[in-house]
């Protein structure tokens with residue numbers, strides 16, 4: 001798979017500037033520093049994957065980019081403007097499908113458009129019914145779900161449900177897609193097929209994607225860069241640029257794929273051990 005030339009844009013889309021997050025923990029004497037002075041510039045059109053031991057603060061960071069929580073210090077900017085809350089410029093996909101069970105696939109994709117309007121139409125306010133249906137059909141088609149518009153979530157497989165969730169987040173036409181382990185609950189085959197599909201969508205739409213995963217293979221396969229985090233407090237340990245001559249064929253069989261995987265595995269090994277020690281101490 002080749003990366004479209006127009007997609008390698010160097011302008012910063014998301015700027016994370018010295019961001020820390022401190023939580024007041026119930027019953028604890030000291031506040032807990034989850035993230036410590038994170039600096040990270042994510043380029044427009046970039047696909048960045050984020051890996052790190054459990055509890056290192058990946059979701060906390062994503063939540064702050066989404067505007068669902070605020071940094072204790074530092075700043076996050078999008079196109080140079082500080083993030084002060086959620087916005088239609090950012091779509092979020094979580095591990096849980098978070099679909100409305102009483103709505104069809106199309107109904108789920110249309111949901112947000114009913115209340116919020118769309119930038120595609122250049123208008124604010126509710127999007128007319130006909131346009132909503134067209135938008136839903138377009139994005140369900142993009143995720144390979146043509147013909148499933150009228151199915152309810154319980155009539156779809158896990159992979160299909162997650163594709164509906166992706167279509168729903170794309171329907172706003174956000175510049176940025178924030179994905180928190182979106183494929184973690186799926187079986188290996190479905191996961192690989194959705195990874196491939198996501199890369200196609202990314203190539204086609206040129207969105208900036210920030211993708212959290214526990215899977216080193218997934219991080220290397222999807223990411224143009226992989227940011228590896230440390231544990232407690234969460235910091236950026238290293239950023240690895242993943243470069244392949246070509247993305248055609250079985251990338252995972254490429255010798256360089258194995259080298260990237262091994263390098264990231266080595267970086268994570270100490271962090272995971274530290275996180276486990278910490279957890280054992282806090283339990284004991």
Ligand SMILES: Nc1ncnc2c1ncn2[C@@H]1O[C@H](COP(=O)(O)OP(=O)(O)OP(=O)(O)O)[C@@H](O)[C@H]1O
Nearest residue numbers: 023024025034052053054055056057058059060061
């Ligand atoms: N509201 C909160 N109050 C107190 N501590 C919190 C709160 N939210 C998160 N934390 C703590 O902050 C740390 C980071 O949590 P976060 O969920 O961001 O980690 P993560 O890297 O996404 O973990 P995982 O990979 O297991 O999903 C954890 O130690 C967590 O317990």
